[in-house]
Amino acid sequence: MNGLDIKIKNTFSEESVLKTSDNYGVFSGYNLPSFIKDWLIAKYTDQAGNVYRNDILDFLEKYIPKKHEDIKGELLVKNDEIKLLTRLLVEPDVKTGNLKFSIPDIGIKSNDGIIAPNIAKEFPELRGGESWGIITLRYVPQMGKEKGFIELSGYTPFKPYDVDIEYFKTIRKEYNISxxxxxxxxxxxxxxxxxxxxFGFTNLTKKLLFLSRLLVFVEPNLNLIELAPKGTGKSYIFGNLSKTGWMISGGTITRAKMFYDANRGTEGLVGRYDYIAIDEIQTIKFSDEMEIAGAMKSYLEQGTFTVANYKGTGQTGFILLGNIPLNENKKPTSKTYFENLPKVFKESALLDRFHGFIKGWNLPRVTEDIKVKGYALNVEYFSEIMHTLRTSGEYSVIVDDLLDIPNGADTRDVKAIKKICTGYLKLLFPHVKSSKDVDLTDFENYCLQPALEKRKIIKEQIHLIDSEFKPEIPNITLKNY
Structure with missing residues (x-):
């Protein structure tokens, strides 16, 4: 172990986990997100750091369903309860008054499953959307013309950590910024x-660029675009680090799925997740581009949307993820970065509502050497911390206190720069309580300058599409204290 390993182990003794290929090889054959793997490693590791792999294997065998297993067949034939740790999707059915559920990973569809009323009353997270938990399933046969169904008769939420955010902030004080x-x-x-x-992490600037992927995890209603060559880990981060985010990979997006389904009376993805990552954006199709564009403009601007007679609000942020062709110098082949985006995202007025741009071509490709080796925060704990930081309003107040906004500054530019600054402040300096606690040089280097750069790229790219938009951004500086 090096010095940082020892420090992490000592300061986050209950929240850290040792990550090695040997420890995680036990999950071969199981397609599990990182927050589940880390929880199991931590659950079966003693204080001396010994990992009991056989116990993990026993747990996996007992509670984690495999793709090839026919759980429905087991329930029908054995007429016995089955307990699983899994992801499920809940869909309220207004017509029948039932809360239906599906488990796509094992082939249980929403028409197959119904949540027991007493369970739904006890757990609010089972009233719509996605959740993770240890569930008990049983088959309920019906007489006459009615069909049988699979009932969710038991549920324990997968939330192993009650996050003490003040403890986290206190520990931050023991670390230097590096x-x-x-x-x-x-x-x-x-x-x-x-x-x-x-393309490795050769300096703090590149590390900071890599961390910018976490901004949508901690700052509500923040909207970013990242374009990068294939193999830089975009999909992995947004699909594995948090159960409160959602990633769309290919397919067709409808307004009903994204915002509100008027026919079913159910909310869409917006409002149910911390962020929505739209991966492979260049391959995405839209059922009605004008309809989606209108809804997106309103939501990205104000955090609200209207469908039929329904008006919804949300704090969900968006991040568009796409590939970009590079030349022999590893730079974009075209100065117009957005030319491969779908038509709906090439409109200047819509692009202006995205706050910043991440140059993904400056980030390293994923290789075996770039995988973590050593102590780190347990992903489940880390994701809960980021989720909790989203609702911490004191950071935006600090940013307001620190920044000097020039007269006549464009409102969208100011909003974008402030939101990105706030996200960086939450990630890097969560321990500060007021503007007096902030080292101004650190804030300048690690919050303000990266925010200005990310917003400037958006404005420059919009100008290439629509010359009516000026490429300049306001000269926002720190106040003189």
Whole structure:
């Protein structure tokens, strides 16, 4: 172990986990997100750091369903209860008055499953949307013309940590900025010491760029675009680090799925998740581009949307993820970065509502060497911390106190820069309580300058599409204290 390993182990003794390929090889054959893997490793590791792999294997065999298993057949034939740790999707059915559920990973469809009324009353998270938990299933046969169904008769939410955010903030004070950034990168399951002399983490600037992927995890209603070559880990981060995010990969997006289904009377993805990552954006299709564009404009601007007679609100942020062709110098082949985006996202007025741009081509490709080796925060704990930070309003107040906004500054530019600054402040300096606690040089280097750069790219790209938009951003600086 190096010095950072020892520090993480000592300061986050209950919340850290040792990540090695040997420990995680036990999950071969199971397609599990990182927050489940880390929880199991922590559950079956003693204080000396010994991992009891046989106990993990026993748990996996007992509670984690495999793709090839016919759970429905087991329930029908054996007429016995089955207990699983799994992801389920809940869909309220207004016509029947039932809360239907599906488990896509094992082939249980929403028409197959109904949540027992007493369970739904006890657990609010089972009234719509996605959740993870240890569930008990049983088959309920019906007489006459009625069909049988699978009932969810028992439920324990998968929330192993009650996050003490003040404890987390206190521990942050024991780290310098360099070690803290390395801890965050490790907790994203990457090795901050990786250096291939070209695209590795050769300096703090590149590490900070990598951490910008976490901004939508901690700051509500923040909207970003990242374009990068294939193999830079975009999909992995947004699909594995949090159970409160949602990733769309390909297919067709409808307004009903995204915002509100008027026919079913059910909310869409917006409002149910911390962020929505739209992966492979260049392949996405839209059922009605004008309809989606209108709804997106309203939501990205104000956090509200209207469908039929329903008006909804949400704090869900968006991040668009796409590939971009590069030349032999590893730079974009075109100065117009957005030319491969779907038509709906090429409109200047819609693009202006995205707050910042991440240059993903400056980030390292995923190789075996870049995988984390050593102590890091347990992903489940880390994701809960980020989720909790979203509702901490004191950070935006601090940013307001620190920034000097020039007269006549564009409102969208100011909003974008403030939101990105606030996200960085939450990630890097969560321990500050007021503007007096902030080191102004650190804030300038690690919050303000990255925010200005990300917003400036958006404005420059919009200008290339629509010359009516000026490429400049306001000269926002720190106030003189």
């Amino acid at each position: 070690d803290w950034i390395d801890l965050l990168i490790r907790s994203m399951e990457y090795n901050p010491d990786y250096d291939d002399n070209e």
